[in-house]
Amino acid sequence: MFEVRVHGRGGQGVVTAAEMLSVAAFLEGRHAQAFPSFGSERTGAPVVAFCRIADREIRLREPVTAPDCLIVQDPTLFRVVDVFAGLKPDGFLIVNSNKSFEELHLGELVRRLPAGHAMVVPAGDIAKRHVGRPLPNAALLGAFAALTELVRFDSVRHAIEETFPGRIGAANVAAAEEAHVHVVAAETAAGVTSHAATL
Amino acid sequence: MADTIDVAATDETSQKLRYYQKGTFTVGNRLVDAAARTVQASEERSNALTSGHRACQGCGEALGARYALDTAMRATGGRLIAVNATGCLEVFTTPYPETSWQLPWMHSLFGNAAAVATGVAAALRVKGKSDVRVIAQGGDGGTTDIGFQCLSGMFERNDDVLYICYDNEGYMNTGVQRSSATPPAARTATTPAVGEEPGNVFGTGKFVPRIAVAHRIPYVATATVADLHDLERKVTKAMAIRGARYLQIDVPCPLGWGAASHDTIRLARLAVETGFYPIFEAEHGRVTGVRKIRDPRPVADYLRPQKRFAHLFRAGHEDPRVARLQAMCDANIEEYGLVDDETTG
Amino acid sequence: MLKQIEGSKAMAEGIAACRPQVICAYPITPQTHIVEGLGELVKDGHLQGCEYINVESEFAALSVAIGASAAGVRAYTATASQGLLFMMEAVYNAAGLGLPIVMTLGNRAIGAPINIWNDHSDAMSVRDAGWLQLFAETNQEAVDLHIQAFRIAEELSMPVMVNVDGFILTHAVERVDIPSQADVDAYLPPFEPMQVLDPDEPASIGAMVGPEAFMEVKFLAHYKQTQALRLITKNAGEFRARFGRDSGGLIRSYRTQDAETIVIAMGSVCGTIKDTIDEMREEGFPIGLVTIVSYRPFPSAALRNALAGAKDVVVVEKAISVGMGGPLAIDVDEALRNLPHAPQLHSVVAGLGGRPILKASLHRIFREAVVQPWEGTQFLDLNVRVVGREIHRSAKTRRSGPTAEALLRHLAAEERDGTEKGRH
Numbered sequence: 020m021f022e023v024r025v026h027g028r029g030g031q032g033v034v035t036a037a038e039m040l041s042v043a044a045f046l047e048g049r050h051a052q053a054f055p056s057f058g059s060e061r062t063g064a065p066v067v068a069f070c071r072i073a074d075r076e077i078r079l080r081e082p083v084t085a086p087d088c089l090i091v092q093d094p095t096l097f098r099v100v101d102v103f104a105g106l107k108p109d110g111f112l113i114v115n116s117n118k119s120f121e122e123l124h125l126g127e128l129v130r131r132l133p134a135g136h137a138m139v140v141p142a143g144d145i146a147k148r149h150v151g152r153p154l155p156n157a158a159l160l161g162a163f164a165a166l167t168e169l170v171r172f173d174s175v176r177h178a179i180e181e182t183f184p185g186r187i188g189a190a191n192v193a194a195a196e197e198a199h200v201h202v203v204a205a206e207t208a209a210g211v212t213s214h215a216a217t218l
Numbered sequence: 219m220a221d222t223i224d225v226a227a228t229d230e231t232s233q234k235l236r237y238y239q240k241g242t243f244t245v246g247n248r249l250v251d252a253a254a255r256t257v258q259a260s261e262e263r264s265n266a267l268t269s270g271h272r273a274c275q276g277c278g279e280a281l282g283a284r285y286a287l288d289t290a291m292r293a294t295g296g297r298l299i300a301v302n303a304t305g306c307l308e309v310f311t312t313p314y315p316e317t318s319w320q321l322p323w324m325h326s327l328f329g330n331a332a333a334v335a336t337g338v339a340a341a342l343r344v345k346g347k348s349d350v351r352v353i354a355q356g357g358d359g360g361t362t363d364i365g366f367q368c369l370s371g372m373f374e375r376n377d378d379v380l381y382i383c384y385d386n387e388g389y390m391n392t393g394v395q396r397s398s399a400t401p402p403a404a405r406t407a408t409t410p411a412v413g414e415e416p417g418n419v420f421g422t423g424k425f426v427p428r429i430a431v432a433h434r435i436p437y438v439a440t441a442t443v444a445d446l447h448d449l450e451r452k453v454t455k456a457m458a459i460r461g462a463r464y465l466q467i468d469v470p471c472p473l474g475w476g477a478a479s480h481d482t483i484r485l486a487r488l489a490v491e492t493g494f495y496p497i498f499e500a501e502h503g504r505v506t507g508v509r510k511i512r513d514p515r516p517v518a519d520y521l522r523p524q525k526r527f528a529h530l531f532r533a534g535h536e537d538p539r540v541a542r543l544q545a546m547c548d549a550n551i552e553e554y555g556l557v558d559d560e561t562t563g
Numbered sequence: 564m565l566k567q568i569e570g571s572k573a574m575a576e577g578i579a580a581c582r583p584q585v586i587c588a589y590p591i592t593p594q595t596h597i598v599e600g601l602g603e604l605v606k607d608g609h610l611q612g613c614e615y616i617n618v619e620s621e622f623a624a625l626s627v628a629i630g631a632s633a634a635g636v637r638a639y640t641a642t643a644s645q646g647l648l649f650m651m652e653a654v655y656n657a658a659g660l661g662l663p664i665v666m667t668l669g670n671r672a673i674g675a676p677i678n679i680w681n682d683h684s685d686a687m688s689v690r691d692a693g694w695l696q697l698f699a700e701t702n703q704e705a706v707d708l709h710i711q712a713f714r715i716a717e718e719l720s721m722p723v724m725v726n727v728d729g730f731i732l733t734h735a736v737e738r739v740d741i742p743s744q745a746d747v748d749a750y751l752p753p754f755e756p757m758q759v760l761d762p763d764e765p766a767s768i769g770a771m772v773g774p775e776a777f778m779e780v781k782f783l784a785h786y787k788q789t790q791a792l793r794l795i796t797k798n799a800g801e802f803r804a805r806f807g808r809d810s811g812g813l814i815r816s817y818r819t820q821d822a823e824t825i826v827i828a829m830g831s832v833c834g835t836i837k838d839t840i841d842e843m844r845e846e847g848f849p850i851g852l853v854t855i856v857s858y859r860p861f862p863s864a865a866l867r868n869a870l871a872g873a874k875d876v877v878v879v880e881k882a883i884s885v886g887m888g889g890p891l892a893i894d895v896d897e898a899l900r901n902l903p904h905a906p907q908l909h910s911v912v913a914g915l916g917g918r919p920i921l922k923a924s925l926h927r928i929f930r931e932a933v934v935q936p937w938e939g940t941q942f943l944d945l946n947v948r949v950v951g952r953e954i955h956r957s958a959k960t961r962r963s964g965p966t967a968e969a970l971l972r973h974l975a976a977e978e979r980d981g982t983e984k985g986r987h
Contacts, residue, residue, distance in 0.1 A: 037736075050737075051737070054730070054735040055730075055734060057917075077834075080731055080831045081920060297762050302769075308771075314770050314771055315776075317767035323765070324633050325769030326626060327652050330629075338633065340585045340630075341614075341630070342634060344612060344636050367620060368620075368626060371618060371620070
């Protein structure tokens with residue numbers, strides 16, 4: 020089983036991110052479970068959502084305490100929430116930012132993860148260009164597909180199109196595609212070979 | 219010389235009635251065309267509320283319900299379902315294992331008659347049986363107090379229900395307690411006639427017909443068991459309309475009011491003639507007609523025969539609140555235009 | 564058709580396939596998505612022949628359903644927590660009148676203190692009313708139970724409450740097989756009422772019944788629930804035949820064959836418990852689970868059969884009868900009392916107000932039940948430190964202020980101090 024935890028703020032589409040990821044996994048014939056952790060719902064408040072992916076029925080219902088992958092949609096959360104709690108030693112990390120990990124003061128943490136498991140992606144900027152608003156979730160899923168290879172990009176594309184109708188869906192797919200390309204390029208440049216995540 | 223009144227101003231088949239004698243209100247049905255006679259006058263009436271029920275002698279509510287439902291049955295060709303709130307009417311008509319209802323009838327709870335009726339109406343629509351109509355009914359307690367939320371909801375949605383409130387101004391079935399329809403100064407078990415302000419206090423109370431008018435529903439009317447023609451006309455008119463409708467009928471309660479059981483009609487008439495109970499109609503938020511007061515009477519005439527107001531007349535003195543009640547009546551008369559300047563002796 | 568879908572939406576589609584004719588909608592977290600989903604299906608024409616009514620309160624919601632059901636149509640509504648309490652009078656009324664209304668309960672804690680998260684206190688508050696109460700373990704079962712519920716309700720002429728854990732199920736997106744309209748139509752025949760308001764055959768419904776007959780009326784309601792035990796099993800069997808999967812029924816056993824310790828629970832927590840059991844089994848622990856699906860009628864006989872061989876029974880539940888203990892534990896105790904070698908009963912109250920039930924904590928408590936059993940009710944993962952602090956603080960002065968707020972302050976202080984939370 021592969022467990023993902025998505026952190027962000029209300030209004031950034033954190034819950035939708037987890038749901039779309041679960042749809043992508045479903046489209047590949049896998050079992051997937053996505054659910055939010057509810058705090059008071061208001062724009063700007065910290066929000067957490069979870070997604071589990073497995074090849075058999077997922078029966079567990081507790082929050083994800085030891086994620087295999089962390090997706091951080093809003094880097095301002097680092098000071099507010101213990102985002103990294105429980106991240107597995109060989110886990111993956113994707114952070115929405117146009118800064119580097121060093122600039123985000125995460126250099127040491129990232130060095131403890133296996134090479135090529137951590138990536139900063141300017142997802143908000145990418146989204147702004149394609150969708151017109153800095154909603155990073157679709158782009159981050161494109162990055163996720165590239166980084167973990169747990170789901171194919173094509174599945175992510177279908178999941179986005181199922182969730183968002185017409186033009187908006189297309190724009191989000193374009194954002195996801197750009198983020199996907201970004202990650203692949205960064206990995207190639209870093210000389211990282213394929214490290215497809217397993218369930 | 220006889221006085222004349224119109225039975226129904228809008229009814230083309232109406233004729234002017236002639237009274238036997240001036241100064242009385244006795245109208246002989248023999249003098250009226252068959253078409254203009256009341257439903258009650260007909261042997262073909264449905265007796266939707268039939269005999270054998272356990273109401274007190276002189277119960278105004280039993281009278282009002284019989285009048286209203288028989289009229290509604292005729293208006294709908296017998297295609298009618300009634301939903302009843304908990305209260306006197308429900309209790310005295312269905313003493314286990316008997317029922318005195320000859321139409322489909324349901325009792326659910328105290329405060330939900332309007333909502334249950336909404337459900338029945340919806341079911342009939344879904345089944346394509348919109349010829350079958352729905353009446354919700356209850357006393358003032360079940361309507362103006364505990365039933366108010368469901369009533370307002372039904373009004374707001376404009377559900378196809380006629381709600382009839384039999385207003386005897388108190389929770390009578392449980393032993394005469396005060397409701398928001400209890401008039402000021404009236405004695406009830408929870409507004410006893412003791413202390414500095416004996417009886418129900420001024421500055422409280424709720425007149426639901428006005429609130430119903432404010433909801434802008436298709437039809438609102440008040441009526442009285444003292445005017446059978448008027449009551450039947452209003453029920454007939456209401457049944458010809460689709461949507462939320464409200465009818466509040468003044469029904470004296472001999473037991474609760476401390477009145478003689480033979481005085482029910484007389485008291486109901488006095489309530490009208492003093493301006494204590496305004497009789498009017500309204501459609502979509504506007505008053506469209508009033509029942510004029512033929513012979514205005516001072517409010518004391520209405521209050522004296524009722525023991526619930528006895529503390530206002532102790533030892534030959536008239537309590538100053540009688541004057542306040544008179545002012546209330548005068549205000550009603552003015553607000554609704556109940557007295558024409560031409561109407562004099 | 565297999566879909567990756569939010570639980571509420573799946574339920575809405577399943578309920579729509581049951582062809583309800585009157586739906587009453589009043590919003591309350593966490594069931595709102597269900598009635599919203601149904602509203603859309605009605606408005607866009609997917610669900611035809613249905614009146615969707617926006618009512619002004621939960622009391623109105625169930626009252627409208629009562630009227631509709633009495634007038635002979637299939638009626639549905641949904642609520643949770645505070646809303647259920649607000650319609651309480653109508654809940655008893657519907658059962659007493661024998662109206663086959665189906666209602667979803669999105670299980671949520673009852674306040675004060677106000678809490679929107681999941682537990683079973685709302686279901687427990689009406690367990691004596693005469694409704695059938697079924698609990699869904701997964702969103703698949705949530706969909707399936709509604710379909711079974713309409714059929715059981717109408718065969719029996721009793722209302723049925725389908726319990727689905729708020730947020731955990733209602734807001735989870737997972738794989739659900741949405742039944743086809745054809746299959747549901749074949750399984751669920753049109754509604755034929757036992758009683759109906761009909762001008763062609765007038766009857767009075769809802770009369771007063773005095774001391775001379777009330778005992779008998781209540782006995783018949785109780786007897787009906789006994790009949791329901793058989794009906795529920797029969798319907799689950801027919802469901803399996805038609806839809807090809809196990810859903811519903813009275814109870815479900817998981818790895819209880821040679822189990823010495825058997826856990827009993829209801830609803831979604833059973834999934835987490837199954838994972839725990841598998842892990843413990845790998846360590847050689849003879850442990851199993853009995854999931855109770857039908858809480859009312861309470862499946863005493865089935866439970867006795869399932870638990871007869873166990874040495875220890877651990878009841879894990881998301882409710883507390885304040886002043887007494889866990890209501891499910893009490894009911895289980897009653898069922899097992901007269902067994903010749905009755906197992907030891909251990910009562911665990913967990914997950915109140917949405918507190919996550921962690922697999923690690925279950926591992927711990929299941930072992931503890933056997934080696935270090937406790938008396939009475941065990942509150943899982945209780946923050947003993949904070950509780951102790953509050954007991955001490957409030958004893959010092961009369962006007963000690965609201966308890967809930969004080970506890971939150973203690974918690975905040977603890978987090979600030981970085982003190983390790985004292986877990987029991």
